[in-house]
Amino acid sequence: MNSKRFTSEQNLIEFSNQHHETSAMQQKRLIAFQQYPELVLPKFQKINYRNWGLLKGQPMPADVSASSNTQSKSMSIDLPANAMITQRGIQSAQVKLNQEALTAGVIALDFFDAQQQFPEWFARDYMTKALAADAHRLAAYHAAAVNCGIFVYVPAGVQLKEPLTWSFSQDPDETVKRVQHVLLIAGENSRLTILESRHESVASIAAANIVEELILEAGAQVHFTAIDETKGVAYLARRAYLSTHARLDWALGLMNDGDVLDDFNVDLKGDSSHTEFKVVAISSGSQTQAITTCVTNYGRHTEGNILQHGVILSDATLIFNGVGHIVKGARDSDAQQENRVLMLSKTARGDANPILLIDENDVRAGHAASVGRVDVSQMYYLMSRGLSKDVAERLVIRGFIGSVLAEIPLATARQKLTGTIERKLIDGQRHRDRTK
Amino acid sequence: MANLTIKNLHVRVDDDSEHKEILKGVDLSMNTGEIHAIMGPNGTGKSTLSETIMGNPRYTVTEGDILLDGESLLGKPVDERARAGLFLGMQYPAEIMGVTNAEFMRSAINARRPEDQPIPVRQFIQELDQNLELLDMTPKMAERYLNQGFSGGEKKRNEILQLLMIKPTFAILDEIDSGLDIDAMKVVAKGVNSMRGAQFGALIITHYERLLDYITPDVVHVMMGGRVVKSGSASLATKLEAEGYAGLRDELGLDVPLTDEN
Numbered sequence: 110m111n112s113k114r115f116t117s118e119q120n121l122i123e124f125s126n127q128h129h130e131t132s133a134m135q136q137k138r139l140i141a142f143q144q145y146p147e148l149v150l151p152k153f154q155k156i157n158y159r160n161w162g163l164l165k166g167q168p169m170p171a172d173v174s175a176s177s178n179t180q181s182k183s184m185s186i187d188l189p190a191n192a193m194i195t196q197r198g199i200q201s202a203q204v205k206l207n208q209e210a211l212t213a214g215v216i217a218l219d220f221f222d223a224q225q226q227f228p229e230w231f232a233r234d235y236m237t238k239a240l241a242a243d244a245h246r247l248a249a250y251h252a253a254a255v256n257c258g259i260f261v262y263v264p265a266g267v268q269l270k271e272p273l274t275w276s277f278s279q280d281p282d283e284t285v286k287r288v289q290h291v292l293l294i295a296g297e298n299s300r301l302t303i304l305e306s307r308h309e310s311v312a313s314i315a316a317a318n319i320v321e322e323l324i325l326e327a328g329a330q331v332h333f334t335a336i337d338e339t340k341g342v343a344y345l346a347r348r349a350y351l352s353t354h355a356r357l358d359w360a361l362g363l364m365n366d367g368d369v370l371d372d373f374n375v376d377l378k379g380d381s382s383h384t385e386f387k388v389v390a391i392s393s394g395s396q397t398q399a400i401t402t403c404v405t406n407y408g409r410h411t412e413g414n415i416l417q418h419g420v421i422l423s424d425a426t427l428i429f430n431g432v433g434h435i436v437k438g439a440r441d442s443d444a445q446q447e448n449r450v451l452m453l454s455k456t457a458r459g460d461a462n463p464i465l466l467i468d469e470n471d472v473r474a475g476h477a478a479s480v481g482r483v484d485v486s487q488m489y490y491l492m493s494r495g496l497s498k499d500v501a502e503r504l505v506i507r508g509f510i511g512s513v514l515a516e517i518p519l520a521t522a523r524q525k526l527t528g529t530i531e532r533k534l535i536d537g538q539r540h541r542d543r544t545k
Numbered sequence: 546m547a548n549l550t551i552k553n554l555h556v557r558v559d560d561d562s563e564h565k566e567i568l569k570g571v572d573l574s575m576n577t578g579e580i581h582a583i584m585g586p587n588g589t590g591k592s593t594l595s596e597t598i599m600g601n602p603r604y605t606v607t608e609g610d611i612l613l614d615g616e617s618l619l620g621k622p623v624d625e626r627a628r629a630g631l632f633l634g635m636q637y638p639a640e641i642m643g644v645t646n647a648e649f650m651r652s653a654i655n656a657r658r659p660e661d662q663p664i665p666v667r668q669f670i671q672e673l674d675q676n677l678e679l680l681d682m683t684p685k686m687a688e689r690y691l692n693q694g695f696s697g698g699e700k701k702r703n704e705i706l707q708l709l710m711i712k713p714t715f716a717i718l719d720e721i722d723s724g725l726d727i728d729a730m731k732v733v734a735k736g737v738n739s740m741r742g743a744q745f746g747a748l749i750i751t752h753y754e755r756l757l758d759y760i761t762p763d764v765v766h767v768m769m770g771g772r773v774v775k776s777g778s779a780s781l782a783t784k785l786e787a788e789g790y791a792g793l794r795d796e797l798g799l800d801v802p803l804t805d806e807n
Contacts, residue, residue, distance in 0.1 A: 485602075490639035493599055494653040494707065495627035504644045504652070508690070511643025 113146045115254060116169045124169050124256075128221045131228045137235075141242050141252035151245040151372065154430045154462050156399040158370050163247060163344050166286030166315020168254040190304075192217050192261070192273040198280020199257035199287055213267040220258030220290055230262070235292055239322040239348035239376070247344050247372075251288055251320050258290035265296035265326070272302040272519070279309045286315035292322050295329035295355075304522060305335040312367055313341035320346045325355035327379060334522035336362040336529050339369065346372040353379030353408065360517040362526040363390035363398055363419075364533040371400040377411035377442075387517065388417040389510045391530065392425035392457075393537025403432035406442040406472075415446035417461075418510045422537040423544070424456035433474060434466040442469065447477045451509050453502060454541065499538045506534060547614055547630065547714045549598075549746065550574040555608035556590075556597050567593045569771035570609065575764070577714060577746040580737075582757055584750075584782060585768035586790045586803045591750045592636060594768070595719045598748075599633040600626045613715075628657055630714030634704040634721050640692040646703065647673060647687040650710045657711075676709040679739060681732050697724040705736040716740070717748045722756040734759030754786035769794060770801035 116124075121142055125135040150159070191210040194217055196202040202219040210217075216227075224231045236242040242252035261273065277289070295301060317339070325331055329352070337345070343365075349357055357375065375384045384404060392398045404413030419427045433444030444467075450459035463476035483505055491501035510530065517523045556568035567590045575581045585591050597604045598611055600623035611618045618626050641649070650673070655663045677684055680702050692700055701721055708716050718737070722730050737747060737760050749760060757765070757779065765781040766773045769790065774797055775781065785793060794801055 484639070487639045487641055489601060489623060490635065491641065491649075492622070492624040493627055493633055493635070494649070494711065495624055495656040496652055497624050497656065498622075500652060500656065501624070504641065504649070508641050508643030515643075 114142065115167060118142065120169055121253070129225050130221070131224060131231075133228060133232055134224045137242060138253055138255075141249040144243055145246050145249035145253055148243065148246040148249050151247060153370070153372070153399060153401045154464065155428055155460050156370070156401070156430070158368075158399065161316060161342050161368055161370070163316045163318065163342070163370065164250060168256050168286040168288045170285055190274045191215065191269045191271040193276075194259050194261070194274070195276045195278070196257060196259060196289075197278050198283050199285060199289070200280060202257075202259045207271070209271070210269065213269070214264040215267065215269070216260070216262040217273070218260050220255070220260055220292075223260030223292070227260070227262070230294060234294060234322070234324045236320075236322070238324060238350040240320055240346055240374070247318065248320070248346075251290070251318050254286075254288040254318070255290045256285065256288050258292070260292045262294045263296055263299045263301050266298050267296065268300040269302070272304045275303065275305045277305075277307045279311070279313065283314050287313060287317040287319070289317065289319045290322075291320070292324070294324045295326060295331050297326045298328035299326075300330045302332040302519060303334065305333070307335070307337045307339055309338070309340040311340055313339075316342035316344065318344050321348065323347070323349040323357065325349065325351045325357055325382075327352045328354045330356045332358045332519060334360045334517065334519060334526070336526055337365050337369070338529065339365045339367055341367045342369070343367065344370045344372065346374070348372075348374045349384070350376050351379055351382035351384065353381060355379060355382045357384045358518070359384070359386045359388075360522060360526070361388045362529055363388060363400065364529050365398060366394065366396060368397045369399070371398065373400070373402040375404045375413060377404065377406045377408055377413055380408040381410045382408055383412045384414070385516075386413070386415045387513050388419075388429075389513045389526070389530065390417070390419035390427055390429075391422070391533045391537065392419065392427040393422040393533065394540050395424055397426040397428075399426075399428045401430040401432065403434065404444060405434040405436065406439040406444055407436050408442075409438070409440045410442065411439060412443040413445075414443075415448070416513055416516070417446075417448045418451075418513045419449070419459070420451045420453065420506050420509065420534075421457035421459050422453045422534075423541045424454065424458070426458040428460040428462070430462045430464065431476065432464045432466070433476070435469050435472050435474065437468040439469050440471040442472045444472070444474045445476070449478065449509070450480045451506065452480065452482050453506075499542075502538070503531070503534050546743070547577045547746070548574065548612075549715050549748075550612040551594070551598070551609070552612065553609035554594070554597065554606065554611065556593055557605045557607050558593070558603060559605065560603060566607070567771055568597070571768070571771070571773055573766060573773055575715075575746050575748065578743045579763045580741070580747045580749065580760060581764045581766060582749045582751060582762035582782065583766045583768055583773075584752070584754070584785060587752070589768045590771045591768055592719055595633055595717045595748070595750055598717060599623055599631060624656075627713075632708055632711060632713035632716040634708060634716060634718040636719045636723065638692050638700050638704055640690075640694070642690055642693055644691050645688050646691050649691050650707060653707070653711055672710060676706055679709070680706055680736050682706060698726070698729045701725055701733060702729065705733050709736055709740065712740075712745075714744070715746045715748065717750065719750045720752060721749070722751055722753065730756060731759055754782045757782045767793060769799060774799060
């Protein structure tokens with residue numbers, strides 16, 4: 110039934126042709142387009158997002174044929190990073206690589222250029238491993254409607270000294286819903302650091318649908334830091350697939366102002382793969398941030414650790430689900446997690462749900478969770494030295510999330526995140542003090 | 546000259562653990578340039594008095610007033626009282642993760658200054674180094690998280706360090722000597738004595754006379770049963786040491802039970 114879908118098949122084919130999609134890509138889009146209305150919505154514990162309008166909005170330009178696709182340019186210049194990629198709204202990505210990255214054979218492209226130039230990688234890794242196109246309705250919608258994105262490939266054995274930075278911002282003349290795809294392939298034994306930032310200055314016109322896939326080949330080591338500061342409603346999936354001996358360290362700062370459904374997932378497929386997943390989140394105003402972080406141990410001797418700390422101001426909501434899943438056969442594996450929420454007001458709503466699913470005997474697993482309020486004796490002590498309530502609160506909060514921050518290895522990432530946290534807290538306190 | 550006056554202060558505590566009137570009409574007045582000591586047996590309301598002056602929300606003033614230079618402090622939250630010039634060296638300082646001692650002290654100093662005139666970093670560091678040395682503290686203490694994992698003695702020294710850095714008008718030191726060995730007590734006393742001067746007054750709450758051997762008070766008050774029952778010169782402390790609180794109680798003909806009485 111076409112009326113249920115966001116556009117007609119004919120329009121979709123036209124959009125696909127306009128973007129020079131390969132026939133395989135177009136086929137994948139069309140299959141997902143057929144499937145998505147029938148697939149179930151993904152379920153997350155204690156999160157009800159049915160009224161968020163995640164499927165509302167128009168991802169295709171009104172006049173499909175008028176949408177242009179300028180080739181993104183790669184250029185070499187002196188950069189404080191190995192690569193700087195920026196994408197504004199659904200415009201083509203702007204890519205700058207430095208000489209080191211170019212010499213090493215790093216590839217960074219706009220999504221549509223990449224699918225055309227590297228069809229074999231897309232056939233193998235695009236919405237197949239980290240998030241299958243038919244996994245659920247939001248995934249299939251994504252595959253059907255994707256309208257922007259980036260692609261990065263770091264060849265085997267390449268070790269990049271400087272970070273790759275990805276910045277996603279808003280198009281001030283936004284006309285359509287953003288459906289953005291990020292695909293990173295880290296070749297065997299490559300080593301790299303990614304600094305991602307997402308920023309919006311006003312709420313987007315429709316809920317964004319964003320999927321990031323990180324494919325780590327054997328022995329790849331990736332540090333991934335992301336700071337999210339969006340204003341609108343969004344479904345944001347960050348999904349990783351780790352081969353043998355791969356190692357992925359995440360540090361995420363979720364400082365959004367809108368309602369966000371975060372779907373984070375790591376599949377420890379290869380033996381001895383390892384992930385350290387660290388999240389700090391602050392919810393303020395009346396927003397909801399719902400974060401589900403799932404690590405599945407498939408391979409033997411795999412290790413997955415989740416550490417999530419969050420703070421809630423005003424009458425906002427923050428939910429942390431942590432899922433540690435060890436499948437049968439993942440012998441000598443380890444799944445640990447800690448989820449903690451600190452509430453600063455009586456009307457704040459917080460939840461910290463650790464879930465362990467263990468189907469193998471020879472494993473180690475553990476969890477800790479808490480939902481608490483600011484310690485009154487700490488507040489009293491700080492204020493007795495003359496600090497205002499707001500400043501005292503920020504110090505206590507900094508202490509609370511400091512244990513996560515302290516574990517972020519990259520100093521620049523840590524500093525940037527510290528600054529963002531301070532900004533978000535001050536905004537949240539102002540909003541609270543205004544509405545009191 | 547600044548003045549701190551307590552007038553007929555009655556205080557209740559009502560929470561999960563206690564429901565009772567603890568202070569039953571405390572009167573006391575002190576000026577800067579003076580050091581007063583409050584002595585008294587356990588459970589007589591000494592800590593309640595100090596916490597109430599500072600503005601701990603746990604305690605409710607039912608009658609009387611607390612005046613700083615004639616202006617009532619009642620109704621002012623704890624941070625305003627602090628910025629008005631009060632400081633309370635606490636018996637059980639809180640531990641705060643993730644905030645270094647130095648950072649905290651700088652925030653506290655800057656909270657008293659105009660927003661666009663924070664203390665110059667150099668000046669701050671100089672004062673910090675001087676005071677650390679005075680108190681026999683290692684520079685590392687400044688970089689540790691606030692009271693986190695400090696021993697009892699380290700916490701007490703750290704309270705005095707904050708006192709020296711913040712330079713309040715009136716400091717109330719609540720059993721700053723408890724749990725200290727004699728050497729640590731001398732250090733604490735050295736810190737307090739270094740603050741002595743026309744711009745500073747201290748109210749020292751103590752159980753034992755020993756601390757007062759090192760910080761000589763101008764006035765000694767004895768509290769019993771929620772009131773100041775006797776005030777006098779430093780020699781009163783010596784007398785108490787010799788005769789005990791029971792002796793004074795009987796001398797004054799008071800009907801006050803002493804919790805530690807055998």
